[in-house]
Amino acid sequence: MPFHFSTEVIVRFAETDAAGIAHHSAYLVWFEAARVAYLAEHAGGYQALRDQGIESPVVEINVRYFSPARFDDKLRVYARIFDIRGARFRCQYLVERDGERLAEGSSLHALVDSSTFRPTRMPTWLREAIRKAESNHSPSEGALPNQKGLKR
Numbered sequence: 001m002p003f004h005f006s007t008e009v010i011v012r013f014a015e016t017d018a019a020g021i022a023h024h025s026a027y028l029v030w031f032e033a034a035r036v037a038y039l040a041e042h043a044g045g046y047q048a049l050r051d052q053g054i055e056s057p058v059v060e061i062n063v064r065y066f067s068p069a070r071f072d073d074k075l076r077v078y079a080r081i082f083d084i085r086g087a088r089f090r091c092q093y094l095v096e097r098d099g100e101r102l103a104e105g106s107s108l109h110a111l112v113d114s115s116t117f118r119p120t121r122m123p124t125w126l127r128e129a130i131r132k133a134e135s136n137h138s139p140s141e142g143a144l145p146n147q148k149g150l151k152r
Contacts, residue, residue: 003078003094004134007037011073022069027103028061031093034079035107038091042133043126054120056109059088063105073097081130087111087119089130 015026039046049056069075076096083090088110095103113120 001080001082001134003080003092005034005038005041005080006076006078007034009033009075009077011069011071011075013071016071020071022071022073024063024065026069027063027065027095027105030075030077030095031061031063031079031091031105031107034077034093035081035091038079038081038133043129049126050114052123053114054123055112055114055117057112058107059110060108061105062107063103065103067097067100067102069095069097069102075102080134082134084122084127084130086121089122 009030011022015022036046078094080092090108092106111120
């Protein structure tokens, strides 16, 4: 399944260690930036969910690192949403620098009522926006299958 959405991030000095290498936790921030940008482009933004009384907490996250990002690198962060089941969905991510895969990962999200934090099903409008985003767009620039792992 190819990625149809990506956004660019630049590694900030605050995200690096003394050697100028991005800290492992920065990737989670970049994943979130891509997920929020995805929702802004395809579903009216995360605030549209909140306006409907829905929150989407992360309940699981994983990252696999391949090569380090460094201070001032321009990175492309790909995101897609899939595996929608009732009150949860999964996001998948790929971080690249000039076509080199640096990391990949995924996050599992619950959908909960913002006042009770009880699970709530994904609204039809959001499910439809995601379905459209994942099926009706041409792949992001340069999207070719990687030799191993995720497809861009």
